Amino acid sequence: MEKYLTWLNDNQWLNLIFLSLAILSIFVSIYLYRKSRKRKKPVYDKRSINVISDTIKKIGNIDIQYKGSKIENLTVSKVAIWNNGNDTINDNDQAPTDKLRIEIAEGFSILESELIFQSSETNNIRIIQSNSLIEVYFDYIDPNDGGIIKFIHTGKKSSDVKLLGTFKGSDKLKRINSGFFNIGISLVFNLPIIGKIFDSKKEKRIMQKIFPWIVLATGIGFGTAFFLSGIEMSDRIFFAIMGIVYGSLGLVMVFNSKSMPKGFEVFYDDE
Numbered sequence: 001m002e003k004y005l006t007w008l009n010d011n012q013w014l015n016l017i018f019l020s021l022a023i024l025s026i027f028v029s030i031y032l033y034r035k036s037r038k039r040k041k042p043v044y045d046k047r048s049i050n051v052i053s054d055t056i057k058k059i060g061n062i063d064i065q066y067k068g069s070k071i072e073n074l075t076v077s078k079v080a081i082w083n084n085g086n087d088t089i090n091d092n093d094q095a096p097t098d099k100l101r102i103e104i105a106e107g108f109s110i111l112e113s114e115l116i117f118q119s120s121e122t123n124n125i126r127i128i129q130s131n132s133l134i135e136v137y138f139d140y141i142d143p144n145d146g147g148i149i150k151f152i153h154t155g156k157k158s159s160d161v162k163l164l165g166t167f168k169g170s171d172k173l174k175r176i177n178s179g180f181f182n183i184g185i186s187l188v189f190n191l192p193i194i195g196k197i198f199d200s201k202k203e204k205r206i207m208q209k210i211f212p213w214i215v216l217a218t219g220i221g222f223g224t225a226f227f228l229s230g231i232e233m234s235d236r237i238f239f240a241i242m243g244i245v246y247g248s249l250g251l252v253m254v255f256n257s258k259s260m261p262k263g264f265e266v267f268y269d270d271e
Helices: 002-010 012-036 054-058 179-189 201-225 233-257
Strands: 042-052 074-083 101-104 110-118 126-129 133-137 146-153 161-164
Touching: 042 161, 074 161, 101 146, 110 126, 110 133, 133 146, 201 233
Parallel strands: none
Antiparallel strands: 042 074, 074 146, 101 133, 101 161, 110 146, 126 133
16 A cells, blocks of 8 residues: 555656546536436527628729619528427427517618528428518427528628527527637638548538547547656656647537537538
8 A cells, every 4th residue: 555655646647637537527427417407408509701791882883782772781690599408398488478589680681581401390490581580480399409590681790690589497598609619620621721632521521520539539649648658757748738738629629519419510611
């Protein structure tokens, strides 16, 4: 026992790893407990691409029209809606006076809209568009089910678009901003040099999915190198730091990439 305690005392980095694993286990326990609770959790994400801006007027005498009406801004937005809980959301769970809808900011108009994806046809998601809002209807939404609505409007950015609604017996409608890493990875894999390696969108999407796991595996590899015999302490410190950096980044990307359910990849396509 004394030899074991002496060995632990002489390996401070190993103690640090054990402490990190103990802290990690606490967070994992809390996470698993929260996941086990029955919850209806309506969530969404949104992104916008400004196609035409009013600054174009500075270039010259340009007149842009949409179906005969003059417009100064044209933006394409996507709103993804899904149930991030573990209990089914039914149509009658909606508050009658605050049903699910997409609203555009005052002074702007919605020009066109379409439902471009729904994870299950039996959800029967429907939309009704007017000048200032899109009403969203559905029969039910199971966990990880939902849909994506694409629409064209005269706003300038995502903040001009709001998703509103109240659901009885569920969490408040909340935006899960899952786009930071997913869109960042998507941009990397859409670079011309990457496009020469992966020709099809299917190949790029597969690589986008496994990329976080590659980063995590790299972190584990550096962490494993820390324990190799015959390694100088300076090199061990380097491997430990790189293992923590890559491992942490990989974990964040892995958990972040799960924020949006499988099949919603079209949300990140710039089409």
